[in-house]
Amino acid sequence: MGHWLQTFKGLATLCFQSICPLCQRSTSQILCDHCERQLRQSQLPQSEQAWQGALPVFAWGSYGGNLKRAIAALKYEQQPQLARPLGDWLAQSWLACNLATHKPMVVVPIPIHDQRRKQRGFNQAELLAEAFCQRTGLPLSRQALLRHRATEAQFGLSADLREQNLSGAFRVNQDFAKRSAQSTVLLLDDIYTTGATVRSAAQVLRRHQISVCGVVAVAKTQTAQASATEIS
Numbered sequence: 001m002g003h004w005l006q007t008f009k010g011l012a013t014l015c016f017q018s019i020c021p022l023c024q025r026s027t028s029q030i031l032c033d034h035c036e037r038q039l040r041q042s043q044l045p046q047s048e049q050a051w052q053g054a055l056p057v058f059a060w061g062s063y064g065g066n067l068k069r070a071i072a073a074l075k076y077e078q079q080p081q082l083a084r085p086l087g088d089w090l091a092q093s094w095l096a097c098n099l100a101t102h103k104p105m106v107v108v109p110i111p112i113h114d115q116r117r118k119q120r121g122f123n124q125a126e127l128l129a130e131a132f133c134q135r136t137g138l139p140l141s142r143q144a145l146l147r148h149r150a151t152e153a154q155f156g157l158s159a160d161l162r163e164q165n166l167s168g169a170f171r172v173n174q175d176f177a178k179r180s181a182q183s184t185v186l187l188l189d190d191i192y193t194t195g196a197t198v199r200s201a202a203q204v205l206r207r208h209q210i211s212v213c214g215v216v217a218v219a220k221t222q223t224a225q226a227s228a229t230e231i232s
């Protein structure tokens with residue numbers, strides 16, 4: 001009997017083990033303890049400092065090293081499960097800072113173009129927003145914004161060209177516009193670099209009289225423009 005019990009326990013452990021997407025160690029969580037510790041070192045000490053101005057920004061971590069690697073794995077190596085811990089950590093630091101607004105907030109992920117979504121199978125910002133909303137309890141509106149033309153990859157473009165590239169890239173879902181007069185949008189993206197993408201999204205929402213209280217992002221580049229890859 002003891003033998004069978006042991007075998008069963010062994011099988012159960014095997015079934016609940018998965019492979020850490022960053023180092024291939026086996027783990028019972030999404031990330032192994034080692035990678036989680038490494039990643040958490042990217043957390044910014046005072047995320048709320050940039051929560052000011054026309055479009056306030058709240059980012060969980062500094063874009064580089066392990067965090068850059070994790071976001072790349074999420075987007076380009078088919079590891080959508082990484083959105084769960086990253087979105088959750090963003091939510092935890094957001095809740096800790098308690099940045100309340102007058103109107104109730106609704107979370108809107110920055111969309112990617114349909115074509116890219118089909119290739120990748122998911123929109124990383126939407127997955128991050130799901131995890132963020134699960135922790136914060138804020139409502140999520142997946143389809144509030146639509147990206148109606150494929151923008152060129154932003155990599156290597158100057159700030160001016162990025163703005164041009166993005167102008168007209170977003171469209172507001174009409175149903176959302178009708179329903180959202182009483183609330184304020186909290187935009188969510190994976191990486192904040194120059195802010196061109198979120199400014200363009202905020203602009204189109206505000207043109208529809210929808211208020212936008214700010215942006216939350218998992219990572220923010222330290223030097224706003226230099227060497228950043230703003231590829232959706």
Ligand SMILES: [Zn+2]
Pocket residue numbers: 020021022023024025031032033034035036
């Ligand atoms: Zn690992």
